[in-house]
Amino acid sequence: MLISRKALLLSVREVAESDLFLSLLSPSYGRFSAVAKGGRRSIRRFVNKLEAGHLLRIHLRWGKKGLAPVVEAADLLWAPERWRKDPRAFALAGYFLELCERSCPPAEGREVFPLLLHSLRLLEGQGASLLLASFFELRLLGLLGWAPELDRCLGCGGPLRRGGALFPEKGGILCPSCSGEGGFELSARSLALLRYLVRLSPTKLSRVRPQAESLNQISRALRTFLKVVLDQDIKALKVLEALESPGEEAP
Template identity: 35%
Template sequence: MLPRPASGLVLRLRPLGESDLLVDLFSKEVGRLTALAKGGKRSKQRFFGVLLAGHLLQMSLAPSKSGDLWRLETAAVLEPHLGLRQDFRRLLAAGPVLELLLRATAPQDPQPGALELALITLGRMQRAKEAAEMASALVIFLVRLLKLLGYGLNLEACLACGRPAAEIEEPRLSLAGGLACPACPEAQGARPVLPGLIKSLAAALALEPGSLARLRLAPALLPEALAFLAAFWQEITGHDLPSLSLAIKTLS
């Protein structure tokens, strides 16, 4: 028997019939789940202003007969992430956070670290004043989520020959999953990057979650970091991630 989730981040809303809504959520207790909000399209009292993408909800859910669908009985907003809606760039920067939780995680597979990471990232984005701050938060989210979901990048040594990172003066990042040296041209989809990028990504992976909000990447590293991480995420998920392309365009 699955635990009953008590709080969750709204990822997506889909209309169902005349008056109902299907709500995709990411909860601490069971990971991604879908809940049916009866009358969610109509009910002004129960769910009005509550069911919006990016809201963190306190909720009561009841299991349904079909097992993988829950029924949303009550919901209240714990954190609206209002700052995201006050700036068009912030909202676009936050899009991939919701889309990746929706598309890259398995249903009902608890990933408490992923929810914590998403909330740290959205919290930082909703206060960000500059595009570089939003882009740093996005890079850190993209690289940390890879690790949490088991696709972690190897940044310590060349994937092909094992030469340590400290000895590689012209590093490249490969879609095979990490660092490649120039002497190993066969590394899949490898692209040259600035040496500082390898160090910054390694720092983003090593920090405690509570310290992540203070890590900033040098602005010169951001375009390379986002381009590589977008290509790698696309490789892993096997499809286009429109929100990620849009965020990168907006932040560049």
């Protein structure tokens, strides 16, 4: 049976002598895997199509139960240009793709597809930025049900008017009275930025001009929070951080 699905290609891995193992995210099915038989050699069917970050309409043939479907053909719906020339944009795109692949179990993640596609298109149009990275991280946490409470202290339940500290291992934010030492400091301004990003439409992100200190605070906190909830290192994050220079804003 041949089925067609729109999907974003999350990763490509070489298997056997000429096959490709694909990890994809679909708005209708969530994350799934497929095999492109002879994908490394078939110029007519797959040339310049099977690359991570591409939006495809993929035509699949299902075989035996429990086996990954076979890719018969793929139509390229959208492909970025900026990433090929901009190392920071390429690294940030890889970070987004890996986060989605690691956080979405098989057949889940339908709700993540629009966020990923919007973010990749923003990256293509506006380039890499710390704000875009933090927006994606925060919204991904929310979609997966992992986002910390931003209005109330995890300890006493009181309002976080004076800021607080994020404790990834505890899964939330403690107010100054409850936090003691440790955690990732979040000023009142940083918490206000997080609350704003939770509600913000992706199309309006380019209008936001937050203070660098607030951006750096929420970036450090969100990246560590993601590592803890995923319980694993994110390989693409190491590449991203390697491109950052001392005293320079992260992309």
